[in-house]
Amino acid sequence: MNRQGFGVATDCIHPDDLSALRRFIEQAVAAAGGEYVAFTGHDSIRGTFLETLALSPEFMQACRTIYRHGTGRTPPTVPFYQVLRCLSGKTGERHAFFFHYDSYVITALVPVIMPTEGKRGDLMMLPNTRRIRTTYFRNLVDKILLDNKVTQVALRRLISWGYLRPTRVRMRPGNVYFFWGYRSVHANEPCDHDKTRATALFHYANPHAGSRLRGVARGTPAP
Numbered sequence: 001m002n003r004q005g006f007g008v009a010t011d012c013i014h015p016d017d018l019s020a021l022r023r024f025i026e027q028a029v030a031a032a033g034g035e036y037v038a039f040t041g042h043d044s045i046r047g048t049f050l051e052t053l054a055l056s057p058e059f060m061q062a063c064r065t066i067y068r069h070g071t072g073r074t075p076p077t078v079p080f081y082q083v084l085r086c087l088s089g090k091t092g093e094r095h096a097f098f099f100h101y102d103s104y105v106i107t108a109l110v111p112v113i114m115p116t117e118g119k120r121g122d123l124m125m126l127p128n129t130r131r132i133r134t135t136y137f138r139n140l141v142d143k144i145l146l147d148n149k150v151t152q153v154a155l156r157r158l159i160s161w162g163y164l165r166p167t168r169v170r171m172r173p174g175n176v177y178f179f180w181g182y183r184s185v186h187a188n189e190p191c192d193h194d195k196t197r198a199t200a201l202f203h204y205a206n207p208h209a210g211s212r213l214r215g216v217a218r219g220t221p222a223p
């Protein structure tokens, strides 16, 4: 994660768990008329393998250990923030090539369905382009500088002209990919319209969870 941008645990998800998840996703995409769907939080994925994984002590321990070694800090006792993203159809494209920093220090990415031909929807990243900011305000400045049309278009052009060479991660279902989501500019490439690309994300440890400014900005006072 520090050197090449990401770490990978290979062949650690059972094929039966993957097939059950694929069926769940295929039904959800069909119900959405073949278009983009996302599930945020744990309620909507209850009873699936993604719930099992989020509650797995070994998986949490792996993230806590990575956190401790990578940051030198004590890992917080917090649940994952989980998202299941299913890109499909024309709307999937709108969710591609959006470069961002995650709000959480570690991102564990579980590819569930990945196209193997055409535009596959690889993960593109510029690893470790910032440190963990001490204040939410400084983090917000980074986000504003990145989440705007000028920067987004500039990044896409610099990449397509070859001036910026992002790390491209071709993901394989069965593996789990770890990276410093908070510290790394990243986005996924689009995939072909007639294909589905589904990834489950497990985000761990928001450094600004207790920030008062974050509470005000989101309209929810921090506890």
Ligand SMILES: O=C(O)CCC(=O)C(=O)O
Pocket: 083, 085, 102, 109, 122, 123, 186, 187, 188, 199, 201
């Ligand atoms: O689906 C992916 O490959 C990455 C998604 C991502 O970066 C995110 O949801 O924060």
Ligand SMILES: [Fe+2]
Pocket: 100, 101, 102, 107, 181, 186
């Ligand atoms: Fe992300």
